[in-house]
Amino acid sequence: MGVALRDIIADYKKPVGFESLAGTAAVDANNALYQFLSIIRQPDGTPLMDQRGRVTSHLSGILFRTATFLTRGIKPVFVFDGKPAALKQGTIDERRKIRSEAAEAWKDALERGDEEAAYKHAQASSRVDAAVIASAKELLHLLGIPVLDAPGEGEAQAAFMAQRGDVRYAVSQDYDTLLFGAPVLVRNLTVSGKRKIRGRLVTVVPERMVLADVLAGLALSREQLIQIGILVGTDFNDGITGIGAKTGLKIVRSGEFALKIREKAPGFDPEPVMDLFLHPQVTTEYALAWKPPDCEGIRKMLCDGYDFSPERVDKALEGFSVKAGQKTLQDWF
């Protein structure tokens, strides 16, 4: 998933508290939905579902997480993926295969009664499908949170919006967002708090990366950072076997990128991938307007439609509205 640059950019990740994250944020919606679907599950891997068997994990995640955002002064816009680039087809096919294998492994683990394995495979089988996207958009709309359909990659659009200064930062787990030129990337914003990772309980805190700091620190241009990405592999090209981030950095620094590609991947033209990162398909046609939540509509959708408990929904909505009567709320937005 994404581009494996962690080994060279880990030093530039700075933990940040919610208080310094107040402001507008462009959220990579598909990435956030994937995280909700993957994490909000029962111990045996079963996601939250309504009585009709429709998955609701992402709705729970959106409701509670955006409530937290707004109470902390973070105003999110959710940016959804548009049409995938043709170059992404390989990645898409590969992910589908991994998901379907994981679904099988989940079933097997359940039959053996191995709950831990079941949970792991269930997570890997998570799929952001059309129903998930449609219901997520419907809920966000009712919550008064702006939603935007990117023409291409959501990450690219989020990066573009941050570049233009329309939002303070982009939110995604994927480092690709930096390659797309996001001046500031915030990770762990849609997954934070205490989490079990490899059986251990760890506290996940939001972290900020500043592209200019990464480039200055590594003495690279953005093009060179993309070159490293291309060497290790991105969603749009296979990396070169045996080259990780550190080796990639050495190669690019010594100006041997083109040479290495010719040598190890003779048939491959990196130019379209470079161009995709430098000049992604984006749009300037968006309006960022945060509105008060439609509480009635939300209850209707979540409680009547998806079997949420009215008490829990109302509790969460307190984070959105100040109280009925609400002058403060209007002032806030």
Place this chain on the structure above:
DNA sequence: CGTTGGTA
């Protein structure tokens, strides 16, 4: 994921 409810 966030919330709830039991326990020390």
Place this chain on the structure above:
DNA sequence: TACCAACGG
């Protein structure tokens, strides 16, 4: 009050 397991849908 602080912590943790389990519940939610």
